[in-house]
Amino acid sequence: MFPSEFNFVAVSSVAEAVQAKVVAGEDGRFLAGGQSLIPMMKLRVAAPETLIDINGIMGLSGISRSNGHLNVGALVRHGDVVASEVTFGAIAAAAKWVADPLVRNRGTMCGSVAHCDPEGDWNSVLLATGAAVVAAGPQGEREIPIGDFIAGAFTSTLGEDELVVGLRIPVPTGRSGGAYLKLERKIGDYATVAVATHLELDAAGTISAAGLALTSVNPINTKVAAAEAILVGQQPSEELFAEAAEIAAAAAEPRDDVRGSAVWKRQVVRTYTKRGLAAAASQAQGS
Amino acid sequence: MDINVTLNGAEHSADVAPRTLLVDYIRRTAGLTGTHIGCDTTSCGACTVLLDGKPVKSCTMLAAQAQGAEVTTVEGLKTAAGLHPIQSAFTDDHGLQCGFCTPGMMLVGAALITENPNPTEEEVRWAISGNLCRCTGYINIVKAIQTAAARSSAASESTSETNGS
Numbered sequence: 161m162f163p164s165e166f167n168f169v170a171v172s173s174v175a176e177a178v179q180a181k182v183v184a185g186e187d188g189r190f191l192a193g194g195q196s197l198i199p200m201m202k203l204r205v206a207a208p209e210t211l212i213d214i215n216g217i218m219g220l221s222g223i224s225r226s227n228g229h230l231n232v233g234a235l236v237r238h239g240d241v242v243a244s245e246v247t248f249g250a251i252a253a254a255a256k257w258v259a260d261p262l263v264r265n266r267g268t269m270c271g272s273v274a275h276c277d278p279e280g281d282w283n284s285v286l287l288a289t290g291a292a293v294v295a296a297g298p299q300g301e302r303e304i305p306i307g308d309f310i311a312g313a314f315t316s317t318l319g320e321d322e323l324v325v326g327l328r329i330p331v332p333t334g335r336s337g338g339a340y341l342k343l344e345r346k347i348g349d350y351a352t353v354a355v356a357t358h359l360e361l362d363a364a365g366t367i368s369a370a371g372l373a374l375t376s377v378n379p380i381n382t383k384v385a386a387a388e389a390i391l392v393g394q395q396p397s398e399e400l401f402a403e404a405a406e407i408a409a410a411a412a413e414p415r416d417d418v419r420g421s422a423v424w425k426r427q428v429v430r431t432y433t434k435r436g437l438a439a440a441a442s443q444a445q446g447s
Numbered sequence: 448m449d450i451n452v453t454l455n456g457a458e459h460s461a462d463v464a465p466r467t468l469l470v471d472y473i474r475r476t477a478g479l480t481g482t483h484i485g486c487d488t489t490s491c492g493a494c495t496v497l498l499d500g501k502p503v504k505s506c507t508m509l510a511a512q513a514q515g516a517e518v519t520t521v522e523g524l525k526t527a528a529g530l531h532p533i534q535s536a537f538t539d540d541h542g543l544q545c546g547f548c549t550p551g552m553m554l555v556g557a558a559l560i561t562e563n564p565n566p567t568e569e570e571v572r573w574a575i576s577g578n579l580c581r582c583t584g585y586i587n588i589v590k591a592i593q594t595a596a597a598r599s600s601a602a603s604e605s606t607s608e609t610n611g612s
Contacts, residue, residue, distance in 0.1 A: 162466055162468055163466045164466070165464070165466055166465060168465035168509075170511070191509075194509070195489065195507055199507060202487070202488070211465070213512065259577075260492075261502070261573065261577050262495060262504050265498075265503050266508065347576035347577065348490060348576070348577060
């Protein structure tokens with residue numbers, strides 16, 4: 161298989177990339193790692209007229225902490241996230257469950273986020289950690305909270321002329337922990353069910369911030385705000401996490417498919433929410 | 448468009464259509480058929496090559512994206528000194544049956560032991576988790592990669608001893 165014909169434009173700056181997109185219009189697509197886009201082009205699900213390769217842009221390959229945030233550039237590969245020592249909690253936990261090792265050497269975290277595959281892992285993690293997407297367009301840069309960025313399956317609120325140049329993920333200042341529990345049939349498969357958890361504790365050990373999001377059990381990655389709300393202000397406990405798990409299970413709308421029955425998937429959401437919150441709490445208490 | 452890559456240590460250039468996939472560039476343009484096309488959908492790893500030393504799936508990359516990069520295929524493992532330790536180990540440990548996945552498995556193995564000279568069985572299994580084998584049940588592949596690692600470590604130790612004396 162091979163893609164339909166396209167014009168190939170390699171750019172070396174964000175400004176050039178944005179300009180190329182303005183010229184190409186809606187039939188232009190940005191190419192970073194290409195681990196979702198190229199298979200789609202080979203299957204002719206996508207057939208952009210212009211492919212704008214951003215791999216040559218300097219300064220987008222960094223993953224670092226500054227001003228209380230973890231900043232991830234548009235060319236940071238999943239494998240770079242796995243290897244990074246500046247990640248934390250759910251980010252660090254999820255990285256090695258994205259695709260397979262070879263795909264992780266090419267695919268980028270930002271590309272995956274921008275792709276908005278409802279069964280993708282990163283958007284759940286970003287929903288749980290309260291991250292924002294940094295987009296560059298003709299008018300400059302803007303930050304889009306991840307909840308506003310995800311518009312639907314394979315659809316974001318990114319403007320037609322905008323490029324995702326990075327992610328800004330708030331780094332907890334106090335004790336914190338997180339997890340990403342993913343059930344998959346085999347390495348490289350989509351999640352059957354996955355749950356991202358994030359907890360922050362204050363000096364008294366009370367939960368001061370909580371994040372919980374689900375993958376593959378709703379039409380899009382879903383933040384379970386109602387469960388987060390009952391966690392905040394409470395001391396971590398098995399009973400509390402069981403209560404949150406019931407809310408998460410009720411928020412899931414899984415479907416029967418080759419990966420399993422809806423009933424079973426909902427039960428996995430319940431179990432993984434409990435386990436994920438317990439893991440996050442235990443990590444936070446030890447930090 | 449003009450593509451210039453370092454293929455197995457030698458400069459290689461050609462004028463190809465932008466939509467040419469790296470695997471097709473390697474197999475058809477450069478004539479190196481050791482890199483296989485299996486699933487053609489980023490699942491099986493038969494098309495694995497090393498891009499600047501890291502294993503990637505060449506069916507899911509444009510040749511244009513390898514511009515200026517170093518690409519190593521299975522043909523590039525052997526040197527004038529003989530087979531690469533991973534190749535000898537696959538032979539000795541019967542790390543293959545039909546051989547279709549073998550180029551990818553060996554390249555992943557070679558990259559792993561360069562990065563981690565003494566991988567555990569668990570680490571080897573993680574490393575090859577993006578490569579499918581339908582014959583062996585993986586047992587001898589894992590064993591071969593560990594054998595290659597042990598032999599490479601032993602060889603580099605004896606080299607450093609020689610250099611030190």
